[in-house]
Amino acid sequence: MSGRAPSGVIADLYDLGDPDGASMPLWLATRRAAIVLQPPEQLALCLPTTSGLDRPLRRADAQRQLPLFATTPETRAAVAARPPLAKQMQARLPARLESAHVARDLVAQACHTWHLPQLLQRSRLVMSELVANAVVHAGTHPRRQSRLGHRAPSQE
Incomplete structure (x- = not known):
């Protein structure tokens, strides 16, 4: 085994x-x-x-x-x-532009952990844009938390 x-x-x-x-x-x-x-x-x-x-x-x-x-x-x-159940990664992000960097690192860690290297670059870019837009345009905390979850596609 x-x-x-x-x-x-x-x-x-x-x-x-x-x-x-x-x-x-x-x-x-x-x-x-x-x-x-x-x-x-x-x-x-x-x-x-x-x-x-x-x-x-x-x-x-x-x-x-x-x-x-x-x-x-x-x-x-x-x-x-069956693939393993979803796992989550999360981080509290303050309403500062520097939070985009933390969010990118979180996405990189998630892609590495979940063996999804093909999603790394695009996911980092998307998360960075989401967090930066939340801070700049809404002037608020990006939902105070960013969560990432992964569930492999079902075999159905």
Whole structure:
């Protein structure tokens, strides 16, 4: 096994005795808790399509946020193929032109961290212009914070 972090957490619910799907709120809360971890984790459920929990999860359209799979190999393959969850970088920027430099550095760090060198130059330019325009034309803090987030394109 490589030194890479796991790409997600799989909950195998084949032996879960929940004929009425009463545990659905627990799994939705577990999903919410997993994405606020640092670093965030993906959660996928493996459960039979005939289970009492599968039906309410699919009816509630929870599948968009909580992937459901019928077999363990299918779940493992899907989790391994998914990109990591979004990560954020942020900085508080004062209403000064020098903040554009800080914003450019933040974008450079993000592009390096997320392995997106092809976006580096354009992203630095765009962020610099946004911050400079906010300071010069609005005379205000550029929303007091600049945040960058990255989520790789979905495989859907």
